[in-house]
Amino acid sequence: MEYVASLLVLIGLYVILASSFNLIIGFGGLISIAHPIFFALGAYTVGVLSTQFGLHPVLSIVAGFVVAMLASFMLSLPSLRISGDYLLITSIGFQLGLLEIIKNLDFVGGASGLGGIPNVVQQHRSLVFAAVALGLAVAVVLGLRALVRGPYGRAIQAMRDDELAFVALGRNAMNIKITIFAVGSGLAGVAGGLYAYYYQYLTPDQFQILQSAMILTMVVVGGMGSVYGPVVGAVLLLLLPEAITFLNLPSSVMGPLQGLIFTSLVILFLFLRPQGLVPSSKRLSAGGGHE
């Protein structure tokens, strides 16, 4: 039961991560690989606030959201000013650079990690966390569904599909890009906060490029630009590694093997089923996304 509950926590967290990343890359058409760093920022914000200031869990998770969102401006403002292409390159640098900073800062534990995050749930710990994580995941998915099906969502997709026409209609594409990037990143920060409270221990290594590959795989396999695609992708890709843990391989092989599975899945899907398992709605599905 404990095992199932902890798996459910992970599923909830990754559904939030994959869905928020899908908002950025699938709906917004903004290519970034820095999603794990916002996850990390949320987690570290919670870690520092709860260990050093003893802040209330809800407040510190909100702080995690705000910090991740503010950090997203640091990435989106300079790079989106020029063109979408630059975002990817800056995001690689942002991801690696911030992790490097975290490794060198003493008050967040440095390379050895930040421990001692208080346990905020005493009874039925995993079950409570699973309920919170899944509840939040459902809220995020439904919220995003409402967002992209509403007028603002139509504006987002219009901007993605033909930015020139969109601007010609007098709309501000820059505002939309920065907003969805901030919202997506903030949601990753929330997932990070939850992660910190559940595992009570953080190291910079947990937020490496493997995480980027994993979240990207969930979105590509599930279906970019569809609301439920990343949910399917997240569930599937969390259950898959659980299956190979039964093979009892040494951890030095396990890590790379997982990475190998994720990356080859992405490549296979790019070739064979670019629209993902759950294609986005008909209007957009031509050519597996957008032109």
Next chain:
Amino acid sequence: MLDFQTLLQIFWTGLANSTYAVLLAAAFALVLKVVKVWNFAQAGLMGIAYYTMYLAIQKLGWPGYAALVLGAAAAIVAALAMEVFGLQTFRRRHSPPLTFFIFTLVLSELVQYVLAMVAGTEPVSLAATIMSASYIVGGVVVSEWDLKAIAVTVVLMALLFVVMKRTRHGQYMIAAADNPHLSRLYGVNVRRVYALTFVLAAVLIAVAMYLFGTRASMVPNTPLEMMLFAVIAALLGGMGNVFGAAVAAVFLGLLRAFSILVIPSAWQSLILYALLFITILFFPQGVRVARRARKKPAANSAAAGA
């Protein structure tokens, strides 16, 4: 402590260490210019070339030049396979740029994981010792490696210049870079031009990794960071300006070398990312002011001293 001798030493070592960065930046800029793809798979090609040479030298006991040929061959095969089976398919399908980005980047990661599984994550080096014979010239330590690396880089960049500016194939490359559709109408085989570009890039990458490997050691995820350096140089040099990228790589290499004087070593690795941000913020189109004036010097310095 900060006497002239020290500064000169830092300059020389920084210059020598920027040689492989120059080759990598040129390779990246070349593909970007002609094929119009941000070739993030370059890190994968670097890994393949490096570990092939490692296998040949350390496990099979081949001499250096034979290993280099084998490494270059492996990089060429990998690059062509990626172009033929990957990029051509996506071009035919008119896939969105997103697909190209994800494909090249994920390919690099895939190679990284394969290498980690096959070769482990211990640092490996190509040479038995990274020390090489050195002389003292005017109070500055000059090693044989420095001289060899600089000579090789200068010769390769000069060759690249000649190929691009003086041969038929080079003209095709520039034509295809300028307007692939029009060049096709004029009878240029654009596909072959792209393939040639990848072959040239693969050779540059293999030589760069050979130089790097006889000086330092690396683990499977080193190429990603090294590639970032090449990307910054390509951005700074101006999109699609191959020799501008090479000059930018020298400049960045020297900047990094001299930063040792002012920045503590724990924060050294951050310089690269700071530079990336400065570049994106202030020089998104490359260094424009100097560009027109630099076009000739860039070519000359590539031919005369990089």
